[in-house]
Amino acid sequence: MPHDFMPGLAGVPAARSAISDVDGQRGILEYRGIRVEDLCKKSSFLETTWLLLFGRLPSKAELDRFSNDLTHHRRIKYRIVDLIKCLPEQGHPMDALQAAVAALGMFYPGRNVKDVENNYWSAVRLIAKLPTIVAAYARLRRGDDHIPPRDDLSFCENFLYMVSDQVPDRLSAQTLDVCLILHAEHTMNASTFAGMVTASTLADPYTVVASSIGALKGPLHGGANEEVVEMLKEIGTPERVRPYLERKLKDKQKIMGFGHRVYKVKDPRATILQGLCERLFKECGTSPLYEVAVEVERISAELLAGKSVHPNVDFYSGILYDKMGIEVEFFTPIFAIARVAGWLAHWFEQLRENKLYRPDQIYEGEHNRPYVPIENR
Ligand SMILES: CC(C)(COP(=O)(O)OP(=O)(O)OC[C@H]1O[C@@H](n2cnc3c(N)ncnc32)[C@H](O)[C@@H]1OP(=O)(O)O)[C@@H](O)C(=O)NCCC(=O)NCCS
Known part of the structure; x- marks a missing residue:
């Protein structure tokens, strides 16, 4: 049966799911039916992860077990560390992460994806080891030694410690934890879909996650927060915001960290992240980038009035x-x-x-062309 072609599959449901939902008109994001604002105030990244994976909030015993399992799987094998050491220091960390995650799959048996128990341990390993891989590449590429994880630190404390060799203050670790909750899930986005296509072939979970990492890397998906910080640095001071934005919009360029395919009001994650900025900068001294960002939001509201273009999740995260x-x-x-x-x-x-993903295409090429021998072309 012929169907309309929807570029980018925009608006085409790719799955039935009970994991998360977005109401773009009202600015509501829910994980398993729970508002993300509530999770940020009352939950933790690990508890939210359990909720996403298993569909309900865990009991204390379930959360303790999950947390212990994750803590005990933070370490990476010395051969993965060696692999990361061999990567070029000027490479992008997302490439290093993708390579290391694909390599993890060679060390752990994950091929029988019908084994529910094994799938749990694969998930635990992936969630636990990603921070260790990222921190290892951050250090090794600048010539510092890899710092193994510490079991006495929380998930976020340990990540910041492995990057900097210093146990972070409580507020920084708490702030990062909320950032992780806000980035944990967002319905049928490009990286999730990429992983699902790979998963539909019954590939192992390391390959699934490596596929998702590849899709997340692009500037139209996960890469926008890098560009926001570059833009704020380029603007430099609040008084330079108006001429900068006017010039950009006159040249028909997009303001990074603004606009969203689904949200037509301010992204609820941007509101929460802005609150985190206020809290962190009140205690640790303000950030010049934040002062510029607030002015960008104020002037954009004026210049983009009527276009439903507001700050998205990438606008305030990079500043933090x-x-x-x-x-x-x-x-x-x-x-x-x-x-x-x-x-x-x-x-x-x-x-x-x-069910194996196998979409259709609309063929626009020719038929019945003759094969011309190479000497006659
Ligand atoms: C995310 C994005 C791709 C969504 O695009 P979209 O839903 O297709 O929206 P459109 O591009 O159709 O935009 C509708 C209007 O708003 C304008 N607009 C959208 N985002 C804008 C932005 N960031 N800056 C300035 N104008 C913007 C468009 O120019 C268009 O104006 P027009 O009607 O006069 O032509 C787009 O907003 C964007 O490129 N944002 C910057 C990158 C970014 O922050 N990405 C991270 C997303 S989480």
């Missing part, structure tokens, strides 16, 4: 990571550390009723 001393190229890997929760939740969901 920058304040934590994280290099710009590591913003998207942090996105991956969080989003692996959503990718794996979709993997679990899909395996229950898997």
Whole structure:
């Protein structure tokens, strides 16, 4: 039966899912029916991950077990560390992450995806080891030694410690935890879909996550937060915002960190991240980038009035990571550390009723062309 072609599959449902939902008109995001604002106030990244994976909030015993399992799988094999050491230091960390995650699959048996118990351990390994891989590449590429994880630190404390060799203050670790909750899942986005296509072939979960990492890397998906920080640095001071934005819009260029395919009001994640900025900068001193960002939001509201273009999740996240001393190229890997929760939740969901993705195409080429021997061409 012929169908209309929808470029980018825009508006075409690719799955039935009970994992998350977005109301773009009202600015509402829910994970398993729970508002993301509530999770940010009351939950943790690990508890939210369990919720996404298993569909309900865990009991205390379930959360303790999950948390212990993750803590005990943070280490990476010395051969993975050696592999990361061999990668070029000027490479992009997302490429290093993708290569290391694909390599993980060679060390752990994950081929029988019908084994539910084994799938749990694959998910635990992936969630636990992604931060260790990202931190290892951050250090090894600048010639520093790899710092193994510490079991006495929380998930976020340990990540920041492995990057900087310093145990972070409580507020920075808490702020990162909320950032991870906000990036953990977002319905049928490009990286989730890429992972689902790979998963539909019954490939192992390391290959599934490596596919998702590849899709997340692009500037139209996870890469936008890097560009926001570059833009704010280029603007430099609040008084230079208006002429900068007027020039950009006159040249028909997009303002990075603004606009969204689904949200037609301010992205609820941007509102929460802005609150985190206020809290962090009140305690640790303001950030010049934040002052510029607030002015960008104010002037954009005036210049883009009537277009339903508002700050998205990428607008304020980079400012927070920058304040934590994280290099710009590591913003998207942090996105991956969080989003692996959503990718794996979709993997679990899909395996229950898997069907190989095999869409159709509209062929626009020719038929019945003669084969011309090479000497006659
Ligand atoms: C995310 C994005 C691709 C969504 O695009 P979209 O839903 O297709 O929206 P459109 O491109 O159709 O935009 C509708 C109108 O708003 C304008 N607009 C959208 N995003 C804009 C932005 N970031 N800056 C300035 N104008 C913008 C468009 O120019 C268009 O104006 P027009 O009607 O006069 O032509 C787009 O907003 C964008 O490129 N944003 C910047 C990159 C970014 O932050 N990405 C991360 C997304 S989470």
